[in-house]
């Protein structure tokens with residue numbers, strides 16, 4: 132896991148004291164390190180592109196802040212978008228449509244039309260979607276998402292590639308669906324699979340590549356030549372202190388070797404979300420209350436599962452530290468819990484912490500991916516701020532919501548007034 136430096140007992144992030152950031156912007160607040168973001172993009176692009184033509188399509192559902200999208204646009208990234216909202220956010224951030232690929236599931240005709248009208252390539256998920264798209268426009272470049280029968284992920288909820296999954300074309304229908312697309316006049320560009328999210332071992336990635344290569348060659352035998360193989364995302368990052376990073380260099384070497392040796396395909400596409408954004412961001416939350424409940428001790432903070440849902444939803448581990456007592460000796464174990472009125476509202480269980488007190492700044496690590504983007508207004512709490520740190524300077528990249536804004540789209544029928 133990536134850790135940070137302390138200075139006089141205060142954790143430093145992007146050249147700043149976390150206490151200064153918390154004081155200036157309030158809490159809870161997500162803080163992203165721009166240098167790290169650029170570094171992560173360059174590292175994965177560099178590892179793969181030294182062997183073959185590679186396109187990185189950042190899976191933006193991990194984090195769609197416009198400033199973050201701008202940075203990745205500057206770096207030369209492409210985009211994997213899963214909704215019309217994500218497509219429009221990326222266009223707003225300066226991506227041209229040809230750099231975006233749309234991979235939806237259970238996509239409505241309205242959305243198919245909107246996405247294709249914008250000139251964004253569609254990665255078709257089913258035979259039904261293909262027929263419906265053909266009625267809208269069959270003069271489009273497309274690819275297909277297949278169900279590879281290989282799954283991987285940090286939780287059952289995020290495994291997408293296993294046999295019987297709701298995602299993709301089932302194996303028995305793949306060739307037939309491609310042939311049908313050819314008959315309908317589509318310009319067929321590639322093949323795609325996504326196994327799931329958060330894997331730290333290489334086997335599922337080489338397994339899915341084997342399936343993609345086998346299918347690509349079968350398609351070739353059926354007269355369909357593909358330009359690219361898109362192996363989706365899912366590369367994990369270490370969340371626990373002693374967990375090690377995956378060797379992406381080695382993964383790049385073996386996967387590109389397979390493609391170059393066994394196919395005529397010239398371009399490899401990857402869709403990393405978590406790998407690019409996860410460890411660029413911490414969540415700063417303030418200790419409001421410390422409670423000794425006898426059998427358990429609690430650190431009550433101002434961020435709950437409305438702000439970071441991963442622990443409550445997936446039982447995910449996020450490392451926590453007290454930013455203003457950084458490196459100090461731990462005194463006891465605590466659960467770190469939020470202000471939401473549910474007992475499942477927690478950020479961390481049983482963590483040794485250094486004498487937590489009201490006013491301390493609790494730092495939650497690795498919150499860049501599926502952190503803010505999954506936050507909600509539950510308990511009528513406003514969405515929080517986001518800040519970008521770059522070389523010792525901090526800038527606001529999202530203001531917090533006003534409570535009043537939650538009423539914006541609600542209507543009380545006239546007859547209920549007065």
Ligand SMILES: *Cc1c(COP(=O)(O)O)cnc(C)c1O
Pocket residue numbers: 190192193211213234325327328329363364365366402403404405406500
């Ligand atoms: C979510 C998703 C990704 C990214 O997954 P990560 O684990 O964040 O890398 C890539 N491709 C598709 C189609 C996705 O739905």
